[in-house]
Amino acid sequence: MVALEEDRHRVEHVFHLEDAMLRARVGRYDALVVASPHCDRALARTWPVRHPRVPLLLVDPSPEARVSAQISGSPCLDTPIDPHLVAAVLEERLNAARSPCPPPPVSGTRLRSPRVLLVLRRAIASKLDRHAAEMALEAECLIAPDVRTADALLGDRLDAVLMDGELMVDPAAGVALRQRIHASGVPLVALRFDPLRGPEGIIDALREAATSVRASRRAAK
Numbered sequence: 505m506v507a508l509e510e511d512r513h514r515v516e517h518v519f520h521l522e523d524a525m526l527r528a529r530v531g532r533y534d535a536l537v538v539a540s541p542h543c544d545r546a547l548a549r550t551w552p553v554r555h556p557r558v559p560l561l562l563v564d565p566s567p568e569a570r571v572s573a574q575i576s577g578s579p580c581l582d583t584p585i586d587p588h589l590v591a592a593v594l595e596e597r598l599n600a601a602r603s604p605c606p607p608p609p610v611s612g613t614r615l616r617s618p619r620v621l622l623v624l625r626r627a628i629a630s631k632l633d634r635h636a637a638e639m640a641l642e643a644e645c646l647i648a649p650d651v652r653t654a655d656a657l658l659g660d661r662l663d664a665v666l667m668d669g670e671l672m673v674d675p676a677a678g679v680a681l682r683q684r685i686h687a688s689g690v691p692l693v694a695l696r697f698d699p700l701r702g703p704e705g706i707i708d709a710l711r712e713a714a715t716s717v718r719a720s721r722r723a724a725k
Contacts, residue, residue: 535594539563545572552576553635559597561590571704575636618643622710623654623667623681624695631703640710651677655684662690666713669694691717 516533518524527533536551538544541564548569551560553576560578562569563585573580579593620643624632629649637645643663648654651671665685671678672694685692693713698705 533558534598535559535561537561537563537590537594538565541566541569544569548572548576548578549633549635552578553639559594559600561594561597563590568703571707572633572636574704575639575707618663619646619661620644620714621646621648621654621657621662621665622695623648623651623665623671625668625671626650628668628697628706632706633703636703636707637710640707641714643714651681654681658684658688658690662688664691664693664717666693666695666710666717669696693717 516527518527524536536547536555536558538547538560539562544562544565545568547560548562548565549572551558560573560576562573562578562580564583565573565580570580572578579597581590581593618641620641622629622632622637622645624647626649629647632647634645634647637647646657646662648657651674654665654667667678667682667685672682673679682692693716695709695713697709701708
């Protein structure tokens with residue numbers, strides 16, 4: 505991080521994740537640079553959500569962290585790298601973080617985030633990160649790892665239901681659940697997963713389904 509120090513940034517070097525998190529809680533930092541593929545997975549997933557105005561930069565990230573970074577927009581750099589590139593990337597992110605926030609809603613109004621129910625097979629639900637799903641869908645997510653849980657969540661206020669295509673045609677319970685969703689009037693979209701793509705494929709399937717939901721809403725208007 506010599507380039508950052510040369511640009512008169514105060515840089516602290518931390519070699520343990522627990523120590524880094526403790527300092528982040530008690531101190532005020534402008535950015536976090538992580539060069540530890542053994543412990544960057546959780547940080548890449550949660551840091552942008554909990555600290556949206558403190559940029560995260562990953563160096564040589566693990567495959568899982570790289571996927572989370574792509575979803576959140578956190579930059580990744582691979583070694584060998586030009587030290588000054590680190591400074592340039594962070595400066596760009598810091599300028600964006602310092603930009604004015606959008607004005608608050610007019611007094612007396614309340615903006616509500618869309619709420620989406622994801623009905624998935626348990627094997628897929630176990631691989632899905634909720635924060636990543638919410639960022640991909642731009643909505644609050646309820647995740648049902650089976651049909652029974654989904655049935656219990658149908659009573660909540662919902663704007664859409666995204667359901668695993670294989671569950672939709674399950675004669676044991678999926679077909680009946682699909683009929684109840686249609687009867688409730690909530691838009692229902694089938695999810696198609698590529699079993700070879702892992703977590704990244706799950707997120708892409710959610711994005712495609714979200715596009716379908718938005719298109720049907722525009723058509724309804």
